[in-house]
Amino acid sequence: MALLDQSGTFFSSAQIKTTITTLGLKSPNNLLSRLLDRKDAFIAATKNISNDRRLVLTRNGYLALAAISAGVGDQVWILCGPSTPFVLRPLSNGRYMLMGEAYVHGIMHGEAVKAGKVQFEDIELQ
Helix, strand or coil, X not given: CCCCCCCCXXXXXXXXXXHHHHCCCCCHHHHHHHHHHHHHHHHHXXXXXXXXXXXXXXXXXXXXXXXCCCCCXXXXXXXXXXXXXXXXXXXXXXXXXXXXEEEECCCCCCHHHHCCCCCCCCCCEC
């Protein structure tokens, strides 16, 4: 993956080996081999999680994984009851259309409510 990564986000196998050796861990080649053996499982899990989803950035700067149908102008709402945020699309009649659930990094464990960033209001879904 590091070979394809122009941003330098992912470490090369040489960098991983150097780090393992520097930390004094035994057998860097064996550890690297075990990590590489697990890459396929990681890739499969990532594909499973992101299937029919898109990565979005909210207006407030939150990174989210939302339904593929989510688009510009849609809103992330925390609804009373469910523990998962949802993407809602405002409609011209004042109602909202449910686009799907979302994973929003930074508000999945009540952080927005605890920080007082949530305003409660009644809305209608269509």
